[in-house]
Amino acid sequence: xxxQNVQIAASARTAGVxxxxxxxxxxxxxxxxxxxxxxxxxxxxxxxRNWKRVSVAIDLALAK
Numbered sequence: 001x002x003x004q005n006v007q008i009a010a011s012a013r014t015a016g017v018x019x020x021x022x023x024x025x026x027x028x029x030x031x032x033x034x035x036x037x038x039x040x041x042x043x044x045x046x047x048x049r050n051w052k053r054v055s056v057a058i059d060l061a062l063a064k
Contacts, residue, residue: 018034
């Protein structure tokens, strides 16, 4: 895991959109795992709706 990925995962956990835990990988090495919380799923859905609106607006602007 890169330093940037660790920072992103930490900020997601701090924001309450992800939960993290530490376990063992298939090769018995320390592994970090993050999962979206209910708030995280809502956030992703909202971002997807916003992106769809922006992409439609761009398509309309380029079509002229």
